[in-house]
Amino acid sequence: xxxxxxxxxxxxxxxxxxxxxxxxxxxxxxxxxxxxxxxxxxxxxxxxxxxxxxxxxxxxxxxxxxxxxxxxxxxxxxxxxxxxxxxxxxxxxxxxxxxxxxxxxxxxxxxxxxxxxxxxxxxxxxxxxxxxxxxxxxxxxxxxxxxxxxxxxxxxxxxxxxxxxxxxxxxxxxxxxxxxxxxxxxxxxxxx
Numbered sequence: 001x002x003x004x005x006x007x008x009x010x011x012x013x014x015x016x017x018x019x020x021x022x023x024x025x026x027x028x029x030x031x032x033x034x035x036x037x038x039x040x041x042x043x044x045x046x047x048x049x050x051x052x053x054x055x056x057x058x059x060x061x062x063x064x065x066x067x068x069x070x071x072x073x074x075x076x077x078x079x080x081x082x083x084x085x086x087x088x089x090x091x092x093x094x095x096x097x098x099x100x101x102x103x104x105x106x107x108x109x110x111x112x113x114x115x116x117x118x119x120x121x122x123x124x125x126x127x128x129x130x131x132x133x134x135x136x137x138x139x140x141x142x143x144x145x146x147x148x149x150x151x152x153x154x155x156x157x158x159x160x161x162x163x164x165x166x167x168x169x170x171x172x173x174x175x176x177x178x179x180x181x182x183x184x185x186x187x188x189x190x191x192x
Contacts, residue, residue: 002091008099012065026185031070044159053097056105056127057171064106071098092138101131124171125164132160
């Protein structure tokens with residue numbers, strides 16, 4: 001998972017290129033808000049926890065590559081400073097939350113924004129749900145985890161499917177608020 005994550009980080013850095021200096025504060029604000037939201041954890045059966053992720057929100061506000069890098073910075077700081085996930089799980093955590101959630105959320109949002117009234121909601125919900133399923137697969141096939149894939153995938157899918165509704169609502173509300181009051185911070189064509 002480290003190898004995949006490092007490759008996507010390198011590609012994202014290349015795609016972002018030189019960042020417009022006026023966008024740097026927005027990247028910091030988005031990362032800080034997501035960092036705070038991710039600190040709220042709820043233990044769930046099967047030996048893991050559920051928490052807000054924010055990958056789709058980062059992708060909608062920053063684009064997929066800058067969103068991925070912002071999410072990576074949040075995950076790395078949480079790992080190194082607070083011990084969340086630990087060093088051995090860092091590659092998988094980046095893959096799940098900064099790659100799957102960000103790129104799925106961005107793809108869903110872009111595919112639906114012309115046809116659906118709630119693309120930000122669906123992006124937030126599907127992004128976290130699919131990231132959680134990926135996590136369930138990873139920990140389920142791990143030889144050091146107590147539970148097998150038949151427990152981990154359903155547990156992660158059910159609990160994060162429910163939490164995803166809240167994340168979808170939060171994503172939609174934040175995008176809607178920014179669109180209403182600070183639309184200059186949004187990429188063109190953003191809808192809620």
